[in-house]
Amino acid sequence: MNKETILEELKKVNYPGLDKSIIDLKVVEEISEEDGKFSIILSMQNDEAYRILAERLYDLFHGNVDVQRKAITQKKSINYGHTANPNNRAPYAKRVIAVTSGKGGVGKSTVSVNLSVALAQKGFKVGLLDADVYGPNVPRMIQVADEKLRWNDNDKIIPSENFGIKIMSVGLTTPSSDTPLVWRSSVAVSALIQFLEDVDWGELDFLVIDMPPGTGDIQLTMAQELPITAGVIVTTPQPVALDDVSRAIMMFKDIKVPIGGLVENMSFFIAPDTQKRYDIFGKGGGETIAKRYEIPFLGQIPLDMQIREYSDAGTPPVAMGDQLQKGYYKNIADNLLKQIL
Numbered sequence: 001m002n003k004e005t006i007l008e009e010l011k012k013v014n015y016p017g018l019d020k021s022i023i024d025l026k027v028v029e030e031i032s033e034e035d036g037k038f039s040i041i042l043s044m045q046n047d048e049a050y051r052i053l054a055e056r057l058y059d060l061f062h063g064n065v066d067v068q069r070k071a072i073t074q075k076k077s078i079n080y081g082h083t084a085n086p087n088n089r090a091p092y093a094k095r096v097i098a099v100t101s102g103k104g105g106v107g108k109s110t111v112s113v114n115l116s117v118a119l120a121q122k123g124f125k126v127g128l129l130d131a132d133v134y135g136p137n138v139p140r141m142i143q144v145a146d147e148k149l150r151w152n153d154n155d156k157i158i159p160s161e162n163f164g165i166k167i168m169s170v171g172l173t174t175p176s177s178d179t180p181l182v183w184r185s186s187v188a189v190s191a192l193i194q195f196l197e198d199v200d201w202g203e204l205d206f207l208v209i210d211m212p213p214g215t216g217d218i219q220l221t222m223a224q225e226l227p228i229t230a231g232v233i234v235t236t237p238q239p240v241a242l243d244d245v246s247r248a249i250m251m252f253k254d255i256k257v258p259i260g261g262l263v264e265n266m267s268f269f270i271a272p273d274t275q276k277r278y279d280i281f282g283k284g285g286g287e288t289i290a291k292r293y294e295i296p297f298l299g300q301i302p303l304d305m306q307i308r309e310y311s312d313a314g315t316p317p318v319a320m321g322d323q324l325q326k327g328y329y330k331n332i333a334d335n336l337l338k339q340i341l
Ligand SMILES: Nc1ncnc2c1ncn2[C@@H]1O[C@H](COP(=O)(O)OP(=O)(O)OP(=O)(O)O)[C@@H](O)[C@H]1O
Pocket: 101, 103, 104, 105, 106, 107, 108, 109, 110, 111, 132, 135, 137, 212, 213, 265, 266, 301, 302, 303, 304, 305, 307, 308, 309, 311, 312
């Protein structure tokens, strides 16, 4: 037995519950040898899947190979622990980022789209799941709204792609973008689980989830079904929005989802004609809340007519905007990476 023969054997071993091998899914971190003893180090988040796999490998190599698990370390500042026992419906994603807010219309979808594109611009493989089943805005914001669902030979849904990221949304399943969905929340939840399991995402460095507004069933289910690496919370600076954001922060803390940080959107307005700054929704609210709950402040984005225009046109400002507009989102992506890498 040598490292190569072990590798060949491992190529035939599938991840528990999936038809993809642990080598394809990059679960095997290292195969090493010391004094004629071999060990395999697995990088896995899911406890149950690890236990099954470790047993399978022990049997496969008749107990002659030592199987170990790489500790997944997290920075202390955001480590509130994980949900009691999260399932992992997305083992193909190395990290899951959930973008939420307590309140609607504060810019979750815009932040999700531009954060995803910013991560892709850095060379990461990124998938964006639009979990807002009742108001799926992502397809329009990234110009895939006219695409229809396609399946590959393995009966998996092929995600849409644009600006370097893969995208899946309920909006791609309806005949037109204004078709209303009248689903009970249990149906909505199962649709999202199907998007996690039956979409051919490939391997992802990041799965970014654009959450619906509020703190309801969908948020809870996502936290239970996925090991969320970091929640990103979006708010606007005014006090009413901040009350709602407090609820979202408390919910994440309760269900033990680590918080990657807070984004303050529509922070201020610079009049294009006079360059005068107006703090339309007040000043400093986001930073105050971040301090109060001891969560990182990831950055500000001003209220900017062009950001709205770019988003409506399906051309994300982080890709098509000017240096300043690109900078807001790149800065947020950099600050988030500092928290989670
Ligand atoms: N910084 C900004 N400047 C100008 N317009 C913005 C900015 N951020 C978002 N918008 C616009 O505000 C509107 C709401 O943004 P978005 O859809 O991202 O919010 P949301 O929180 O996802 O809303 P919902 O709760 O409905 O899902 C959109 O038209 C968007 O283009």
